[in-house]
Amino acid sequence: MPLILFAAACGSDDSASTGASGGPGASGSGVKVTGNVGGKPTVTFPSGTPATKSSYEVIQPGAGNGIKSGDRVIVNLTVYNWDGKGNAVQGSSYDTKRPETIAVNEQIPQVLQEGFTKVKHGGRLLAVLASDSAPQQQATAPAEPTKVFVFDVVGTAPAPLKAAAGKETGESIKGVKVESPGGEKPPTLSTKTKDKPSDKLVVKTLIQGTGPKVQPGQTLTVNYTGKIWGTDKQFDSSWERGQPAEFPLGNVIQGWQQGLAGVPVGSRVVMSIPPALGYGDQAQQGIPAKSTLVFVVDVLAAY
Known part of the structure; x- marks a missing residue:
């Protein structure tokens, strides 16, 4: 589970108290962070009761580009439960070796919205998320322990393209039709056919993008529609949801991992993926067993 989901559980509340940025202890939490940016931090907690007010502190300001509201920040993060007992670490992307991406918007707690705009690339931010940053809970729900995050800012994710852009190739898969209306309008995919699907992965480039090629370990932003071979039954479409999908390529089915690696950003591809x-x-x-899946995919960003 992505570590930032620990923060999402704290919700967003504009009344959350934000601590001053500045020297050590500026947040007033008493939490101390040592170690170099780029490595897993060491965090020491004050004795006594955990903080009940959310706050942040800039540990290292960083010397790179600044961060503004609306940016998608790539971070290494380490999260702790501050319960006044073990104060146990809950996880660290330095252990998983998978930095995470956080959108700096109203979906994250106010203390993070403000704190991220006070650090630059290469910087380190301490954030204490206490119960005042949580949405009003039912009286019967147990209170969440105070969470402590240390964020090391790696960079900012590139702004994704709006749609595939490049030269149309004229390629296709026999039995599959894709119509591209042009511009930002989504393509239409038809998979109703009596042709037998291949038992191997088939990938055809419909629009050749000009961006960098997708690498296996990257996170992608894509729009896509998925249908079942032979029936034209649609089971998923990010275009219909009105929001591109973002995911590490290593977290999806093998057909996507193999089919999208090496595809230039900006491309539109159609893939026939065998059940294996x-x-x-x-x-x-929405997908019967042993189905051959067909996707049309716009690769909008990779980082």
Whole structure:
């Protein structure tokens, strides 16, 4: 589970108290952070009761580009439960070796919205998220322990393209039709055919992008529509949701991992994915077992 989900559980509340940025202890929490940016930090907690007010403190300001509201910040983060007992570490992206991306917007607690704008690339931010940053809980719900985050800012994710852009190739997969209306309008995919699908992965480039090629360890931003071969039954579409999908390429089915690696950003591809590289014998919601999956995908960003 992404570590930032620990923060999401704290919700967003404009009344959360934000501490001053500045020298050590400026947040008033008494939490101390040592160690160099770029490595897992060491955090020491004051004795006594955990903080009940949310706050932040700039540990290292950083010397790179600044961060503004609306940016998607790539960070290494380490999170602790400040319960006044063990104060146990809950996880660190330095252990998983997978930095995470956080959108600096109203979906994250106010203390983080403000704190991130006070550090630059290469900087380190301490954030204490206490119960005052949580949405009003039901009286019967147990209170969440105060969370302490240390964020090391790696950089800012590139702004994704709006749609595939480049030269149309004229390529296609026999039995599959894709119509591209141009501009930012989504393509239409048809998979109703009597042709037998290949038992191997088939990937065709419909629009050749000019961006860098996707690498296996990257996080992608894409728009896509997925249908089942032969029936034209649609089971998913980010275009219809009105929001591109963002995910580490290593976290999706093998057909996507193999099919999108090496594709230039800005491209539109159509993929026929055999069951062995999809969901195999396991039925999924809207997808029968042993289905050949067909996707049309716009690769909008990779980092």
